[in-house]
Amino acid sequence: MARIIVLDDVADAATMIKRILSRLGHEVEAFTEEQQALEHARAHPVDLAILDIRLLKMSGVEVLEELRSISPATRAIMLTGYPTLETARQALDLGANAYCVKPIDRADLEATVASVLGN
Amino acid sequence: MRLVRLRFQTKIMVGIVLIVAAVALMTAIPVSRMASRAIIAESRTRGLVLAENLSLRLADALLTRDLLRMKTMIDELKGVGEDIVYAFVQDGAGNVLAHTFQKGFPVDLLEANAPGGPEGEVAHVQLLDAGSEYIYDFAVPVALDDKRLGTARLGLSRLRAEAEVRRLLVAFAGLSVAALAAALALSAVFARRVTRSINVLTKYAREVVAGNLDIETAATLEKNCWELMDCGRTQCPAYGKPRHRCWHMQGTLCPDCAPADSQGRKACARCPVYRHNAGDEIQDLAETFGIMAMTLKEQIGELEEAGQVLGRQRQLLRTILDATPDLVCLLDENHVYLAVNRGFAAFLGRTEKEIVGRSEAELFAPEQAEERMAANRAILDSARAVQAETRRKTPGGERWFHEVGVPVRDAAGRPVALLKTARDVTEVKSIEAQLLQSQKMESLGKLAGGVAHEINTPLGIILGYAQLLQDDVPEGGQVREDLQIIERQAKVCRKIVSDLLGFSRQHESSLGRMDLNASVREVASLVRHTFSLEKVVLDLDLDEGLPQLVGDREKLGQVWMNLLNNARDAMPGGGTIRIRSRLRPAEGDGPGGEASAVPTGGDWLELCVADSGAGISPEHLGKIFDPFFSTKGTGTGLGLSVSFGIVQNHGGRIEALSPAPEELRPAGENGGRPGAAFFVLLPAAQPDSPVTAPPDQAPTAKEDQP
Numbered sequence: 001m002a003r004i005i006v007l008d009d010v011a012d013a014a015t016m017i018k019r020i021l022s023r024l025g026h027e028v029e030a031f032t033e034e035q036q037a038l039e040h041a042r043a044h045p046v047d048l049a050i051l052d053i054r055l056l057k058m059s060g061v062e063v064l065e066e067l068r069s070i071s072p073a074t075r076a077i078m079l080t081g082y083p084t085l086e087t088a089r090q091a092l093d094l095g096a097n098a099y100c101v102k103p104i105d106r107a108d109l110e111a112t113v114a115s116v117l118g119n
Numbered sequence: 120m121r122l123v124r125l126r127f128q129t130k131i132m133v134g135i136v137l138i139v140a141a142v143a144l145m146t147a148i149p150v151s152r153m154a155s156r157a158i159i160a161e162s163r164t165r166g167l168v169l170a171e172n173l174s175l176r177l178a179d180a181l182l183t184r185d186l187l188r189m190k191t192m193i194d195e196l197k198g199v200g201e202d203i204v205y206a207f208v209q210d211g212a213g214n215v216l217a218h219t220f221q222k223g224f225p226v227d228l229l230e231a232n233a234p235g236g237p238e239g240e241v242a243h244v245q246l247l248d249a250g251s252e253y254i255y256d257f258a259v260p261v262a263l264d265d266k267r268l269g270t271a272r273l274g275l276s277r278l279r280a281e282a283e284v285r286r287l288l289v290a291f292a293g294l295s296v297a298a299l300a301a302a303l304a305l306s307a308v309f310a311r312r313v314t315r316s317i318n319v320l321t322k323y324a325r326e327v328v329a330g331n332l333d334i335e336t337a338a339t340l341e342k343n344c345w346e347l348m349d350c351g352r353t354q355c356p357a358y359g360k361p362r363h364r365c366w367h368m369q370g371t372l373c374p375d376c377a378p379a380d381s382q383g384r385k386a387c388a389r390c391p392v393y394r395h396n397a398g399d400e401i402q403d404l405a406e407t408f409g410i411m412a413m414t415l416k417e418q419i420g421e422l423e424e425a426g427q428v429l430g431r432q433r434q435l436l437r438t439i440l441d442a443t444p445d446l447v448c449l450l451d452e453n454h455v456y457l458a459v460n461r462g463f464a465a466f467l468g469r470t471e472k473e474i475v476g477r478s479e480a481e482l483f484a485p486e487q488a489e490e491r492m493a494a495n496r497a498i499l500d501s502a503r504a505v506q507a508e509t510r511r512k513t514p515g516g517e518r519w520f521h522e523v524g525v526p527v528r529d530a531a532g533r534p535v536a537l538l539k540t541a542r543d544v545t546e547v548k549s550i551e552a553q554l555l556q557s558q559k560m561e562s563l564g565k566l567a568g569g570v571a572h573e574i575n576t577p578l579g580i581i582l583g584y585a586q587l588l589q590d591d592v593p594e595g596g597q598v599r600e601d602l603q604i605i606e607r608q609a610k611v612c613r614k615i616v617s618d619l620l621g622f623s624r625q626h627e628s629s630l631g632r633m634d635l636n637a638s639v640r641e642v643a644s645l646v647r648h649t650f651s652l653e654k655v656v657l658d659l660d661l662d663e664g665l666p667q668l669v670g671d672r673e674k675l676g677q678v679w680m681n682l683l684n685n686a687r688d689a690m691p692g693g694g695t696i697r698i699r700s701r702l703r704p705a706e707g708d709g710p711g712g713e714a715s716a717v718p719t720g721g722d723w724l725e726l727c728v729a730d731s732g733a734g735i736s737p738e739h740l741g742k743i744f745d746p747f748f749s750t751k752g753t754g755t756g757l758g759l760s761v762s763f764g765i766v767q768n769h770g771g772r773i774e775a776l777s778p779a780p781e782e783l784r785p786a787g788e789n790g791g792r793p794g795a796a797f798f799v800l801l802p803a804a805q806p807d808s809p810v811t812a813p814p815d816q817a818p819t820a821k822e823d824q825p
Contacts, residue, residue, distance in 0.1 A: 010576050016583040023590065081575050081620075089641075103579025103613050106586035111652065 001025040002047040002117050007037045007063060008079065009056045013104075017050060020106055021113060034058045041070050048117060050100075052079045053091070061094050068095060075116050079104065127317060128310040135306035136299060143295035151291050155284035159277070162202075163244060163255055166275035169196060169203070170257035171242060174271040177208055177261045181216070181268040189217040202279035204254055208261075209270040216269070232256040234270055246277075253277040316401040320408060332416035335362045335409060344392040348373060366393055367410040446520075446541040449527070452499060454479040454492050457536065466513070466541075495537055498524040502534045508544065518545040571619040578616060582609035618757045632804055633672050635724050636661040636700055642679040643698065650683070654693025657683075662701045666803040668724055674765045675801075678773075681758040682728040682797050689732030689795060697729045697783055703800065722803040723771075727796055729783035734793035735775060743775055771801040 004026050008014040014030035021028045031037035034057055041049070049067055051060040064076050078091035078099040091099045097116045100109055125133070173196055180188040193206040197219045207218035209229070218224050232245040242259040257273040323334045339361045345351070352358060355372040357365035365371050366387045375390065387393035397403070440447055441461040448459040455478045464471045467482060479488045479495070498505050506523040520541040526534035585605040592598040643657050650657065686696040703723040735743060735750075742748045744763040766773040778793030 010580070012580045013576055013583075016580050016587070019587055020583060023587070081572065101617075102575050103582050103609070103616075105610070105613075106583060107652070108649070111648075115648075 001027060003045060004028045004048045004050065004113075005037055005040060005046050006030045006050045007034065007055065007060070008032065008052040009054070013052075017104065017109065020109060024110065024113075026113075032056070034063050038063065038066055038070065041067055041074065046071055046074045048075045048077065048113065050077045050079060050113075051096075052102075054081060061090065064091075064094055064096060077112055077116055126314075128307075128314045131310035131313060132303065132306040135309070136303050139299050139302035140295070143298055147288075147291040147295055151284075151288045154287050155281075158280050158283045158287070162275065162277065162280035166255050166257050166273060167242060167244065167259075169199065169275075170259040170271055170273040173206065173273065174242075174259040174261045177271050178263045178268060181208070181210065181261050182263060184216075186217055193217055193219050196273070200279075202276045204249075204274040204276045206271070206273050209272065211267055211269050213270070228256075228272075228274075232258040232272065234258045234260040239267060239270075247274075313401070316405060320401075320405055323408065323412070327412055327415075332412050332419070334412055340364070340396050342392075342395050344373070344396075347392050347395065348375065350374070363410060363413065364396060364406045366390075366397075367406055444543065446539075448474075448539050450479075450495060450537045450539065452535055454495055456482070463541075468514075494524065495539075498526055498537055499534045502526050502528075518543055519548045520544065521547075567619045571616040574612070575616055575620075578609060578612050582606060582613065585609060629673070630669055630671055632667045633670055633675070634667055635665055635675075635726060635801070636663065638672055638676055639679055639698060639700060639726060642676050642683065646680070646683055646687075650687055650696075653687060653691075655687045655690060656693075656695045658695050658697045660697065660699040665700060665702055665724055666722065668769075668801050669804045670769050670801065671765075675769070678762040678765050678799065679726070679728075681762045682799075685758060685797070686728055686730035686732070686795075689730045694731045697727070699727045699729070699783065701725055701727075702803070721805060724801045724803050726799045726801075727783060728799075729779045729794060729796035731779075731784060731792055731794045734779075735777040735795045740775060740777060744773070766799055766801070769801055771799060773800075774798045 001024075004021055006014045006017045006021075006028060008017070008030075009032055011030075011032050014032060018028040018030040029037075029040055031040065034055055037049075040046070046067075049064070051063055051067075053060040055063065060078055064078070067074055067076070076096045078096045079102055080091070080099055081102045098112050100112055173192065176192055177189060179185075180192065189208050193208065196206050197203050205219050205228075207220075207224070207228075208216045210216055213229060215224055215229070228247075231247055232243060233239065235241040235243040240260055240262065242257065245256045245258070247254045247256050253276075255275045255277060257275065259271045259273075261268045261271050326334050343361055344365045345355070345358050350358075350373065352372045356368050357363065357371050357373070365373065365376075376386065387397075398406075443460065444462055446460070446463040446466050448463045449457045451457055455476065456474050459471055459474050461471070464474055467474060469482075474482060479491045482488070483491060494505075504523065504525045506521065508519060508521050510517055510519055521544045522539065522541045525538045527536035527538055529535045585602050589599055589602045589606070592602065639661065640659070643659060647657055683696060683698075690696075701724075703725045739748075739750060744759050748760070763773050775795060775797050777795040779796035783796050784794055
């Protein structure tokens with residue numbers, strides 16, 4: 001099973017994703033603070049990061065960049081509040097493997113995670 | 120006949136004859152008088168000489184008293200001239216010694232004359248009246264050495280002298296008459312010469328009065344000015360006019376001419392042209408007359424031209440006034456119509472002739488007329504333009520008019536008339552209302568978008584936990600069913616939020632050359648996975664030879680996304696979406712070969728998205744692009760509306776057909792279902808078209824509104 005971190009400025013949203021993915025057997029850590037998440041990534045190997053594009057201090061894209069410098073192998077799924085091509089393209093251009101549109105649908109999330117990890 | 124009525128020629132003749140006659144009379148009378156006096160005096164002198172001669176010769180005879188010799192001498196003397204009436208000799212005592220009378224000596228004659236002087240030594244002449252004639256009697260003393268011997272007497276008739284005088288007078292009269300005749304003949308010739316020019320002028324003047332200005336009163340020039348000066352200035356008004364004198368013309372270009380009016384004709388005196396061609400006053404008059412007629416003709420021509428221009432402008436103004444759909448009328452101070460245009464007449468259902476000259480009271484119902492007159496008075500009293508929007512009843516129902524009343528002022532600035540125009544703004548009003556409505560909708564959309572954004576996260580959490588919790592409760596139980604309802608409704612909310620966000624989303628438009636197929640492929644790849652979960656397959660049929668287009672990648676991608684979502688929603692049980700791109704050259708067939716034609720102008724790119732769903736009913740087909748129109752029950756009805764706006768702002772067109780044309784239906788699937796096809800037409804980029812051309816500035820401006 002994979003080691004996953006979830007970063008969302010809304011704690012309930014992060015927790016919910018953690019709950020969904022934990023049930024599948026993944027090892028999930030939820031964060032609301034960018035630095036905490038990055039510190040965790042420095043300390044532990046991370047297979048997948050699920051990042052909200054809009055965060056408190058930084059943007060998800062910035063976090064992704066930093067994360068890549070720490071752990072280049074970590075895969076990423078971006079969470080976007082609106083399914084625009086712009087954000088999707090941006091996320092994919094920056095190396096995200098996929099994106100999910102908020103509000104998160106469980107089946108959608110599970111399928112996306114499976115597909116990203118499977119790749 | 121009065122003198123004034125006499126012909127000019129006659130007047131000249133009469134005048135000349137009278138002058139000659141007067142001169143002849145004035146000369147003949149004193150001359151003849153002087154001549155007769157000289158003849159008489161000469162006759163007397165002759166008589167005296169004859170008498171003195173006789174007296175000298177008688178001296179001897181008297182001394183010797185030779186009577187016979189005396190008689191012979193006096194008879195000889197009488198024979199000298201017929202005018203000698205008598206002669207006789209007296210002795211010192213006065214006795215008659217000899218005489219020439221045949222019938223006895225008239226005694227009275229002795230006393231009638233005698234020598235003068237104290238001693239009778241001086242000859243004396245006395246005029247005697249003989250009844251039938253006057254006779255000069257000469258009494259000359261006959262003396263010898265101061266001794267007076269007697270007197271010689273001679274009678275000389277004045278008849279001969281008078282006959283001489285008469286002959287002289289006759290000669291004078293004859294000469295005068297001859298002079299008069301000559302004067303008459305010469306004056307006739309002269310008068311004819313003078314009056315000929317005047318008669319010509321009179322004839323031309325009559326022609327001018329009759330309206331014929333093409334007259335040539337002056338004789339042709341002896342030598343033309345342009346030849347004399349050898350100037351070659353063909354633009355000069357005098358050039359090529361052999362009958363017109365350059366010195367009468369304005370604005371000649373002759374380099375030798377002083378500017379007009381500075382020196383006038385004085386400068387011409389030295390000019391060879393003037394010296395060659397100038398005539399007398401009558402010729403001058405004729406030339407001036409000719410120039411006058413020419414100038415008059417030119418001015419009449421200009422006047423006629425100005426009249427025609429005025430007429431054309433009047434017609435043009437009339438056409439403009441009649442062509443405008445506005446109602447235009449001109450009223451005087453007493454509310455009487457002075458002029459109206461066709462629109463106004465049509466509004467009243469009358470002809471212009473029926474309206475002009477009538478007052479408001481005659482044309483409108485009392486109440487309406489009173490209202491109109493009050494409005495007219497207000498404008499005239501205030502002398503200021505007034506505009507208002509009013510609602511008026513017309514045969515076609517109530518309509519809105521934007522009315523403008525402008526006072527028309529006289530030279531003193533006093534308002535004397537009123538120009539009123541009224542424009543039917545019913546349509547504008549309705550569009551204004553629509554605009555207001557759409558602005559309301561837009562703010563509502565933005566508000567909704569803001570709210571939707573805030574709701575998104577909590578909604579996601581609700582949806583997520585509702586799904587999560589379902590695992591914790593047994594299948595088939597009430598709680599699980601309730602959780603499923605929560606999940607379903609949360610998904611409805613999610614769709615609504617998504618639409619609202621799409622509707623209200625703002626972003627800068629960025630235009631560039633783009634490839635339609637690439638844009639479609641990108642969107643298709645984004646949704647392919649999600650769609651496959653719902654058993655919806657994408658079937659791409661893209662024409663690889665398409666030219667580029669100028670557009671906003673982001674926004675057009677949004678359109679493809681909306682169309683694909685829409686197609687997927689139309690097939691809840693799954694199906695195939697056919698996506699076809701192709702080139703539509705100008706003037707081709709409509710979408711699918713049967714609907715509307717391609718817009719004119721260059722080539723067009725067409726993208727068609729066809730589904731195999733239940734189709735769109737004809738009554739819905741006209742409304743699907745309206746905002747908030749939805750048949751799905753789960754949408755906001757904004758997706759197609761937003762797409763419509765984006766395509767329009769790219770200068771393109773979006774249309775829907777249902778059932779979908781046969782060739783677009785996915786083969787072998789959902790055979791019985793009509794499906795629907797959406798066609799997007801976008802103009803192909805011109806090879807040299809600038810990429811910065813903004814076809815969709817409008818939405819940006821619209822979105823910037825509060």
